[in-house]
Amino acid sequence: MSLAAAPSQVRTAPRARLSKRIRKAADATVWIGIATLILTFLYTPIVVLVAFSFNSSRSLSWPMTGLTLDWYRKLAENDQLITAVQNSVYVAVSATALTLLIGVPAALALDRLDFPGKGVFRKLVLLPIALPGIITGISMLILFRLLGFGLSLETVIIGHATALLAVVVTQVFARLQRLPHSLDEASADLGASGLQTFFLVTLPNIRTAVIGAGILSFTLSFDEIPVTFFLTGRDNTLPMYIWSTMRRGLTPEINAVGALIVAASILLILISVLLQRERTGQGR
Amino acid sequence: MTLPLRLRKVLVLSPPLIWVVLFMFVPYTILFVFSFWEQVYPTFAPAFQLGNYQTLISDPQYLRTLLRTIKIAGLVSLFSLLLAYPYAYFLVHKVRHPALRQTLYMAVVAPLWVSYLLRAYTWKTILGTEGILNSFLVSTGILSEPSSIFLYNQTSMIVTLTYVFIPFMVMPIYAALEKIPRNLLEASADLGMGRTATFVKVTLPLSMSGVVAGFTMTFCLAFGDFIAAYLVGGPDGMMISNVIATQFGASLNWPLGSALALVMLLIVLAIISVSDRFERLGKGTFA
Numbered sequence: 248m249s250l251a252a253a254p255s256q257v258r259t260a261p262r263a264r265l266s267k268r269i270r271k272a273a274d275a276t277v278w279i280g281i282a283t284l285i286l287t288f289l290y291t292p293i294v295v296l297v298a299f300s301f302n303s304s305r306s307l308s309w310p311m312t313g314l315t316l317d318w319y320r321k322l323a324e325n326d327q328l329i330t331a332v333q334n335s336v337y338v339a340v341s342a343t344a345l346t347l348l349i350g351v352p353a354a355l356a357l358d359r360l361d362f363p364g365k366g367v368f369r370k371l372v373l374l375p376i377a378l379p380g381i382i383t384g385i386s387m388l389i390l391f392r393l394l395g396f397g398l399s400l401e402t403v404i405i406g407h408a409t410a411l412l413a414v415v416v417t418q419v420f421a422r423l424q425r426l427p428h429s430l431d432e433a434s435a436d437l438g439a440s441g442l443q444t445f446f447l448v449t450l451p452n453i454r455t456a457v458i459g460a461g462i463l464s465f466t467l468s469f470d471e472i473p474v475t476f477f478l479t480g481r482d483n484t485l486p487m488y489i490w491s492t493m494r495r496g497l498t499p500e501i502n503a504v505g506a507l508i509v510a511a512s513i514l515l516i517l518i519s520v521l522l523q524r525e526r527t528g529q530g531r
Numbered sequence: 532m533t534l535p536l537r538l539r540k541v542l543v544l545s546p547p548l549i550w551v552v553l554f555m556f557v558p559y560t561i562l563f564v565f566s567f568w569e570q571v572y573p574t575f576a577p578a579f580q581l582g583n584y585q586t587l588i589s590d591p592q593y594l595r596t597l598l599r600t601i602k603i604a605g606l607v608s609l610f611s612l613l614l615a616y617p618y619a620y621f622l623v624h625k626v627r628h629p630a631l632r633q634t635l636y637m638a639v640v641a642p643l644w645v646s647y648l649l650r651a652y653t654w655k656t657i658l659g660t661e662g663i664l665n666s667f668l669v670s671t672g673i674l675s676e677p678s679s680i681f682l683y684n685q686t687s688m689i690v691t692l693t694y695v696f697i698p699f700m701v702m703p704i705y706a707a708l709e710k711i712p713r714n715l716l717e718a719s720a721d722l723g724m725g726r727t728a729t730f731v732k733v734t735l736p737l738s739m740s741g742v743v744a745g746f747t748m749t750f751c752l753a754f755g756d757f758i759a760a761y762l763v764g765g766p767d768g769m770m771i772s773n774v775i776a777t778q779f780g781a782s783l784n785w786p787l788g789s790a791l792a793l794v795m796l797l798i799v800l801a802i803i804s805v806s807d808r809f810e811r812l813g814k815g816t817f818a
Contacts, residue, residue: 281617282621284614285639286639289639289694289697292657295657296649296650296652296656299656307659307662308662308663308666310666348546349546350547352543352544353547355543356547360543362540368547368548371551371555372551374555377751377752377799377802378799379751379752379772379795381772381776381792382562382795383558385779385788385789386792387554389558389561389565389785390554390558409550412551466644470646470648472648472758473755473757476776477779489648489652493655497655501649501652502656505649505652508646508649513641516641516644
């Protein structure tokens with residue numbers, strides 16, 4: 248019996264190993280298939296957007312007729328577009344500065360201070376993350392109207408700073424929570440004032456989080472539509488300009504703007520990845 | 532010169548507090564008050580009446596649009612989940628190389644940095660009657676003539692919004708899956724559970740907090756969207772936000788728009804508080 252059983256065991260073992268290997272290969276194929284499917288879904292439109300910015304014909308249809316840089320040349324001559332970009336830079340820089348100036352103390356207060364109404368304060372600050380931008384937009388529109396303010400790029404800046412506050416607060420607050428309070432106490436014991444502690448101890452420790460939050464709010468503000476839609480006056484930001492161009496008709500010129508934005512985004516992503524690497528390099 | 536603690540507190544707290552009160556608390560309160568005002572064409576007058584809310588209930592178009600918006604946002608969240616969960620699972624459990632995993636994760640999050648407007652716009656150029664998909668299908672002979680079924684309907688809304696918001700689903704699910712201690716899965720295997728059983732009884736329940744967070748985020752974003760509807764929605768794909776925007780634009784009925792916005796705000800708040808409770812519940816069973 249034992250003699251007869253032995254060879255059959257020898258024979259089934261490799262077969263089992265083989266079928267296990269086949270199953271593993273099938274498994275891997277399915278998973279790679281799923282991943283490929285999702286990445287294709289995410290990147291085909293971006294590739295299409297960039298590719299058609301070089302299309303020589305005016306129409307956005309398959310196949311592409313030839314390659315040209317004409318649409319980029321047109322962009323360089325488009326004064327309205329250049330003004331819109333300048334407006335957007337002005338709005339995004341100001342809104343980011345404002346939102347950092349308010350958001351960092353807000354995060355500090357949420358992490359370190361106790362005060363009456365803290366719960367309501369936190370809920371209000373964090374609300375815009377899930378709240379549709381349109382609600383922020385129209386509620387501020389009514390406020391400005393009742394106050395008798397005319398709409399301008401400055402009202403857009405206030406709107407953006409308010410909507411982006413939540414982004415800054417969550418990012419900075421998350422970092423503050425990982426920062427031991429003992430550092431503050433040590434600094435105070437050594438005779439530093441509150442301001443000195445903030446600028447010499449706290450701020451250097453949360454620096455990358457603040458910069459990261461700043462880059463993120465700049466990007467979001469640069470791209471913002473729902474709030475801008477209701478709060479802008481005669482001046483257009485870049486998305487509002489693109490928006491109004493789109494409603495007049497689709498041309499590869501819009502794709503060219505899009506391709507440039509994709510390029511700028513890649514640059515910003517690289518910067519934020521580098522920042523993240525620096526953060527892990529510090530060991531926190 | 533150390534400032535007294537109380538004064539320091541006031542200095543740190545006052546800028547954000549003033550800002551939040553002035554630009555968030557006051558505007559939301561005004562929105563609430565405004566929803567009781569009445570329209571006196573071409574402007575509006577202070578009043579206290581429930582006419583705007585009566586209109587919302589009695590005119591079926593508002594309820595219909597609201598239900599359609601909920602349906603579209605729900606389907607967008609569902610499809611995002613069906614795509615995002617396997618992808619996040621694949622990253623956490625199947626990709627062994629940390630650098631590759633990081634890259635594949637970034638690959639899904641990166642599109643968020645590319646303009647939202649342009650990502651929605653591309654779908655318009657792809658799905659249109661003279662668009663890239665149609666001309667491709669005609670040139671390969673699959674279609675004999677361009678079809679108009681791809682654009683300006685609820686399907687094109689769902690495709691576009693899923694595309695735009697899917698990163699918000701991947702991020703929390705990935706974070707939740709990554710947090711599950713590996714030894715729990717090993718323990719489950721040691722106790723004789725198969726891979727499916729381990730997934731259903733261990734991995735899935737422990738990743739529920741990420742699923743709930745992702746679902747909430749995607750749903751709220753899709754629910755409040757009004758740009759995609761203008762680009763790819765058509766009359767059949769109009770969302771509640773588009774109706775609000777119309778009240779503040781062409782219709783010039785700000786009080787009615789405020790009432791609609793308030794309804795929307797309440798729905799979003801309800802969803803957030805339900806999802807908060809869910810997440811706390813999930814944490815409770817684990818701790």
